[in-house]
Amino acid sequence: MSEVSVFNSEILEEWLDQRTNEILASIKKEKITPEDMLTLSLKAQINHFHHMDIEFRQEFRGIDERFEKVDERFVRMDLDIREEFKAVDMRFVKLEEDIKEQFKAVDNRFIKLETEMKDQFKAVDNRFNKIDERFEKQDERIDKRFEKNEEKIDKRFDRMNAYLMWGGGLLATLQVGLYLLR
Numbered sequence: 001m002s003e004v005s006v007f008n009s010e011i012l013e014e015w016l017d018q019r020t021n022e023i024l025a026s027i028k029k030e031k032i033t034p035e036d037m038l039t040l041s042l043k044a045q046i047n048h049f050h051h052m053d054i055e056f057r058q059e060f061r062g063i064d065e066r067f068e069k070v071d072e073r074f075v076r077m078d079l080d081i082r083e084e085f086k087a088v089d090m091r092f093v094k095l096e097e098d099i100k101e102q103f104k105a106v107d108n109r110f111i112k113l114e115t116e117m118k119d120q121f122k123a124v125d126n127r128f129n130k131i132d133e134r135f136e137k138q139d140e141r142i143d144k145r146f147e148k149n150e151e152k153i154d155k156r157f158d159r160m161n162a163y164l165m166w167g168g169g170l171l172a173t174l175q176v177g178l179y180l181l182r
Contacts, residue, residue, distance in 0.1 A: 016043050035181055042174050045167055
């Protein structure tokens with residue numbers, strides 16, 4: 001058994017549109033009553049909520065798109081980092097082969113080779129340090145972006161909450177007013 005609710009969106013909007021048109025048609029002929037003012041205010045609030053809903057949905061779509069772009073950047077960064085590690089691994093493999101060949105060919109160059117290896121490891125360490133610094137800088141930039149986006153979202157939710165609270169208060173007042181006017 002379906003019950004027809006007074007606050008069914010379509011029924012309320014039809015009644016409100018009809019009543020608003022009647023009030024606006026009679027505005028030049030008669031004085032507006034407080035009930036008429038409440039009806040016009042309710043219609044204005046409903047229009048305002050409809051437009052706010054559209055704006056918020058568009059804003060959230062924009063936020064979703066920005067997050068998708070950030071995700072894509074993370075994927076690209078991950079692939080770049082993997083490629084860099086592969087290159088470093090290949091350098092290690094090549095270095096190991098070079099060392100084996102040098103040990104086989106010339107035993108008397110051991111000391112010189114040891115010095116070259118230390119220098120090469122320092123270079124690799126420097127490369128790792130540079131990569132670590134790049135990761136840290138990138139993490140800081142990403143953290144700052146997320147903090148900015150979180151602040152923006154928090155402000156928008158606070159603003160939306162304030163609008164909804166005012167709207168809820170107006171609707172409650174209107175309902176009580178309509179109930180008392182019966």
